[in-house]
Amino acid sequence: MKRRDFLKLAATTAAAGTAACKSSDPLETKVPEVNAIQAAKKRKGRSSVALIPCDSYDLDMVSVLKEYALKLKLPVVKDKKVVIKPNMVEFREDRPIHTNPRVLTWAIQLMKELGAAEIVVAEGPGHMRDTEFLLESMGVNDVCLKENVRFVDLNLDDLVKVDNKDGFNGLKKMYLPKTIMDADCVVSLPKLKMHHWVGVTCSMKNLFGCVPGRKYGWPKNLLHIKGIPATIIDLQHMIKPAFAIVDAVVAMEGDGPINGTAIKTGFLAMSDDLAALDATCARIASMPVEQLSYMILAGKSVGNIEPAMIDLIGGRIEDYKKPFKQPITFADKTLLSRAGQEGS
């Protein structure tokens, strides 16, 4: 090797090394130490997750969802201000990136049935500043008008400074939207997708969309650099979502959360333990839960991820399990060093 070639190689290595250090290494099983305060936040006792068959968005699922909500003994929403948070990260006509508007309709109608005093749909799309475009392209605007509920763009909402001193990502405080922090009840309404940085995205990762772009940008790049797994868990503790309903009628496999492809999965899932819910959905997607660092961290600080601690209602994992195409970063983990600088 000539001296010049050697120097070039060394420079490239130094740059790549820094990029890797700056970004997290989320698929690795290096999990932050969990102290006693953080461990005390974990849910006590067993968890229940409902797996509800649903093979078409043309169905009316409201009464079925209500039946399962009662079986699960979900937190009471009667007379409360409920914020429903769908996933609207980005729009591509041919890809199942966002929560289907039919699932949003069902969730709104379910909250009405359960007696919510006020229902707000709120989201801070993670990649695109143009929320008006996303609302119209995805059909969310039509749903809100039809159901007579307000939409709040969390990216531009007023800010509240929230304490995170016992968090994992190193930020002692974060700025979060007032609409979220003032809600009595936040409901996460994600789309089940593969995710090339953290393996799978579901109800916990969906809360990244609560982080306001007006402070953190599009995408919320600082949180990537501070560590996606750590931030996912910190958001659970700051936002305290009441429960979640997962859109897995059609999911995304492969190079999610944006560039993957559709896979028909035919179910909805619901629980008030988001760790148990996501672990169950990840198992259905044939993902190794025990290797996903944010799942491991969730199991130590949020809720139950072990199958033995999760009671399934309505169906079994085997009923829906499919061999999802895994994210390309599973095959080539060196790609993760690029994570911090790539948006999707």
Place this chain on the structure above:
Amino acid sequence: MENKQISDARNSLENYLQENFHKDGENGYWPYKPNGQSSTEATAWCGLALRKNKNIAHSTASFIAKTQLKDGGWSTTLDSGSSDWATGPALLCFRILLNEYPEFLEEKKFADCLHSALHKVADSRVTFYPVVARLMRFLIEGPSGLQYARGWPWDPGCYHWVEPTAYCLMSLKVPGMPEQELYKEVTKYADKFLIEHACKDGGWNHGNHLSLGTYLPPYRLTTAESLVALQDHKEKKEIEQGLLFLQSQTDSDSSSVSLAWSVLALSTFDKACDKEASFLLSRQEKAMGEGHGPNLMTTAMVHLAYSAILGDNLLQMRSTYKG
């Protein structure tokens, strides 16, 4: 479409912006949504839309000067931590107001604010390569090894992205920049960043043109913002392709903010934008009919777009300054 129609629509937006202008002593600001917290970005665009009103212009400049942080930058609102991407729009607005009213510079607070803001913008680009890698590059390639594309991040310590880079570049391309090599270098390598990040078939995504082997698509908003930021590079093929992408969308309705930026970009390059204007008018009528308008930042962008159609494109920078 008649100019009167556009002019009437702009007047109506002007009234809406004035109704939502908050005065706090000598400072004036706008929130993103009526009655919300102050917003540096909304104040910047709204202040530009109403800049012909000298009192409002002075109040806006005072607010910008007052909310400047010690490092010379701005954060999104009061008491919201360290400076962030809002620095670009704030400096853009501030410099345009000072050009419009040069007498403002006689006030020390404005002169000081401008001085430290320019330093902040020059100093807050992405470093990208660490010290060791920069040294290696220098050893291998000489000074040219340090001349790589560098834009601005959304937040300090993060990577560079298309939109914050576009806002900062616009702020540096307002006529009247100090003739210093530093600013020319900064502009040159930020231009390079945007040009290198153009999508494969033209236009700009919000981030990279390529992610883990997949080519990403361009969007109207990010393409229009990049074109305005790169308006002094008319000869580049990326500009031509970006304009072609924007023009390919002309028959499609889109959001108010995308249409407004499309008008500003097309008009900057002296291209027709009648259809975009027509869509904007329809959207404005619909929003009024439903009893609510879009956010104030978007309202200001539409106001600026109407002004551009009427022959006053604020973002068409007739500057001789080039990085």
